């Protein structure tokens with residue numbers, strides 16, 4: 001099944017570029033494996049029509065009804081990787097509640113209904129030559145396509161990956177395969193706190209000339225980067241996770257306030273985001 005919902009932003013005007021169309025597709029599960037005790041990697045066979053994606057965009061997954069779980073509403077999931085040549089799309093997700101619990105029961109060969117690609121992804125501006133990525137938990141999934149894009153644009157990337165324990169560190173080999181310098185920190189080793197990370201990132205700013213921050217997965221770490229960014233004049237972007245209902249800008253369930261020059265404004269994370277300017281997030 002494949003249908004197109006061409007959603008037009010409220011602000012579109014004559015002469016502006018057409019927005020990409022959003023597709024609803026039944027995609028066959030190619031593989032579905034545990035990567036550690038909490039996260040699964042789901043790989044789908046996907047048509048080319050949905051693989052024109054930007055790093056940071058997401059899909060809305062129709063998790064199935066099972067004997068154990070009856071999730072209501074779709075669940076948002078960042079794109080972990082997409083490959084138009086191979087026709088694959090993958091998600092790296094944490095089994096958290098009813099939706100992801102039901103998703104985890106799906107076997108290879110089954111069909112999953114997905115809508116996307118959705119939202120606004122990361123932008124790597126030409127002046128951002130030495131980016132630093134700071135990711136924790138599901139942020140390690142969301143930022144993986146950004147690392148690929150940095151490699152494509154030939155920007156030397158520093159990836160600081162944080163997790164509760166070494167076992168839960170994901171994507172590090174993938175980041176390295178894209179040429180990133182990877183630094184890992186964990187709660188178990190006692191080097192993932194704000195104080196240790198501030199010291200580490202201050203050193204990286206001096207030694208590597210970091211000029212942009214990208215982050216996802218921790219409100220605490222986002223606030224730390226906002227503070228460091230303001231102090232050092234370093235700009236950046238953050239991908240937010242917000243509970244969603246429609247995922248396409250209609251219901252306002254995902255609205256939260258942002259800081260703009262004119263004052264606070266309410267924006268939809270699913271439509272104007274999920275990627276926002278780092279300093280705009282309140």
Ligand SMILES: Cc1cc2nc3c(=O)[nH]c(=O)nc-3n(C[C@H](O)[C@H](O)[C@H](O)COP(=O)(O)OP(=O)(O)OC[C@H]3O[C@@H](n4cnc5c(N)ncnc54)[C@H](O)[C@@H]3O)c2cc1C
Pocket residue numbers: 058071075076077078079091092093094095096097098099100101138141142240241242243244274
């Ligand atoms: C744009 C976007 C991209 C995302 N990408 C990923 C991803 O790549 N991998 C991944 O594992 N998860 C991702 N998430 C979070 C994922 O959508 C939720 O974990 C999932 O919806 C939980 O559904 P559930 O029914 O299993 O759990 P629920 O029973 O709904 O919730 C379980 C727990 O997770 C919290 N939670 C539920 N939904 C969200 C949410 N949207 N954001 C943050 N916390 C939530 C609940 O408050 C609760 O504590 C993303 C969320 C957004 C908005």
Ligand code: FES
Pocket residue numbers: 243244245246247248249250251252253254255268269270271
């Ligand atoms: S989830 Fe409906 S507007 Fe964002």
